[in-house]
Amino acid sequence: MSSDFQTPAAVVKKRVASIDILRGLVMLFMLVDHVRERFFFHQNVGDPMDLDTTSPQLFFTRVSAHFCAPVFVFLTGLSAWLYSHPHNKAPRSATPFLFKRGLFIVFVEIAVINWLWMGSYDTLWLQVMWAIGISMIALSVLCKLPYKMILALGVLIVAGHNLLSPISFAPGETGYTLWAILHDRGFIFESESFRIKASYPVLPWIGVILLGFSMGPIYSRAVDGAKRQSALIKIGLAMWCLLAIIRGLNIYGEVLPWEVQQDAIHTVMSFINYTKYPPSLDYVLFTLGAALLVLAGLENVNNRASKAVETFGSAPMFYYILHLFILLVGYRIALNLVGPNYGDLFAFDHVWQVWLVAAVLALALYWPTKAFAKFKHNSTNPLVKYF
Known part of the structure; x- marks a missing residue:
């Protein structure tokens, strides 16, 4: 191999680290947003983006969370390509891996995460984990297509789904349920005691995971770090332009x-x-353009801070479930000890308090996440790997 190329071992090590560091970064931003939703909900999810009522502090706090879902879905697709092209081994099909893990994530969303969010089960909210799971199931089929077709389909969905916005169906009309799941938000089942709402339309996210899978070859051992950095920067800047x-x-x-x-x-x-619902083309260009630039910047990063952030990205499902449980229990303790101060809610008075509590929780979550990541790495149980 010429001097222009790094050794495969070095490439693989840096590749995995940069992906986990970026995943860890977006999960920390996610923690901030979830603290906001739990302790700043007197200004609800829609308000932070309403320019007529929001403050710049609250607006940009919400914007920081915009990177979480698209980056995580994109990296899921990228990781699927890396799984199907293991280092020093023959390529393997990602279909069984993606299908089983996708089903598992959908199950966890329905059986565990929905309750951790609401503390009750009168409404099933099909949210981001649902979208990730369905996207993985879709990719388990579509990954069998030729590479260029996967890329073209991803671009077509992400760039073209805005053209579908004028299409709508009224509740009860033929096509309403399918369209609510694919492109629009809405309740797809309602009874006197139970409802199901598709909160994350899955079609655009399928496009994002296809783009992530299509980015995989840039992380092959045939591409050295400098060339990968250059390509990531060019693509990221092109998206922003x-x-x-x-x-x-x-x-x-x-x-x-x-x-x-x-x-x-x-x-x-x-x-x-x-x-964001569904994610517009501009939303995806903004967030994924930034993600690619950050990935380029992380290519050679290896220090104590990056390793700490990498920990959060190495056990994402465990971290996700644990932080939701702590937020649910913590909110109920605060509500009972302090009492409501905004109507029936307990809430912080200032946005900076959201960031402070998120920082404290990140420190508290680091050690159990690190311990589980080590356990996961040494475990041979396939179910443990899903976390």
Whole structure:
């Protein structure tokens, strides 16, 4: 191998580290947003993005969480490619792995996570883990297609699904349930005692996971770190340039046009106020463009801080379930000890308190997550690997 290429072992090590570090970063941002949803819910999920009522602090806190779902789904696709192309081994099919893990994630969403969010079970909310699980199941079938077709299909879905926005179905109308699951949000089942709502339309997320899978070859051992960094930077900047054009001209990719506001900060807020349900093209360009640039920057990072962040990305399901449990129990303790201070809710008064509590929880969660990641690495139980 020429001097222009790193050794395969070095490539693999850095590849895995950078992916886990980025996954860990977005999971820490996710923690901030979930603390907000638990302890700042007197201004609910929709309010942080309403320019007429939100504050810049609350708005950008919510924006930081916008990176979580697309980056995690994208990295899931990328990791699936790496699974199917193991180092120093023959390529293998990712289909069984993706299908079984996708089903497991959907099961956990329904049986565990929904209760951890609500503390009750009168409504089943099909949220981000549902979208990830369904996307993995879809990829388990689509990964058999030729590489270029997978890439083209991913681009077509992500770039073209905004054209489907005018299509809608009324509840009870033929096609409503399927369309609510694929592209629109809505209740797909309602009775006097139980409801099911599709909160995360899955079609765009299938496109995102296909893009992640398509990015896999850039992490093959035939590509050295410098070339990979260059490619990641070029693609990331190209996504942002496209975003600047189509968003700047308000021509396509977002249902919410931006407008000049009363000051510079609110104008920026208007420009980056993108639709998440379903994720618009602008939303995906903004978040994945940033993700690729961060991945490039993480290529050669290896220090104590990066290893700590990497820990959170190495046991994502365990961390996800544990932090939701702590937030649910912590909120109920606070409500009982302090009492409600906003109607029937206990809530913080300031956004900085959300960040402070998230930082404290991140420190508290580090050690159990690290212990489980070590246990997971040494375990031969396939179920443990799912966490």
